């Protein structure tokens with residue numbers, strides 16, 4: 001007699017999108033825990049470490065620029081910067097571009113701590129190398145599309161990515177490097193697209209949508 005029951009996992013498996021979201025949540029918790037632990041070892045909060053890392057990589061910056069880059073509110077940035085100044089890890093100087101703003105620059109000690117803070121997410125890179133090259137490429141594309149979606153919802157700062165950049169020319173040629181960066185006038189392969197480019201300039205809404213549609217055009 002054949003069983004009429006459906007296979008167990010047909011009825012007890014959540015959609016793959018739900019399981020991906022759950023997996024990302026677990027990864028996010030691991031990253032938070034690592035950042036907290038490593039910041040603690042440096043005598044910093046995770047936000048203070050992120051600020052020092054951003055100033056080492058992209059500085060000097062104003063508080064507003066840090067807020068946009070890190071996706072953290074301006075009052076939180078201001079509180080953290082105040083502590084960093086008190087600890088002699090950051091100095092303030094007048095911003096020649098905006099008379100009422102201050103430029104934040106790491107001191108020598110702040111730059112050393114910022115350089116170490118930049119390596120906090122490296123433990124994750126170790127896990128990524130367990131993926132095959134094909135898996136890494138597919139994962140990179142998926143991550144980029146997810147970040148872009150979160151950016152369009154206003155949940156991630158609109159900065160750093162080629163696919164939202166005014167200099168990005170998607171799918172302009174056939175072959176291994178279909179894209180082009182007009183800023184440096186150089187071809188780009190799919191897996192060379194940037195997620196955190198310091199030269200990125202976000203395109204206006206309509207242009208951004210057009211760039212995305214050209215990027216997603218079937219090849």
Ligand code: SF4
Nearest residue numbers: 162165181183197200
């Ligand atoms: S400037 Fe940077 S973000 Fe913009 S297209 Fe060139 S590499 Fe990409």
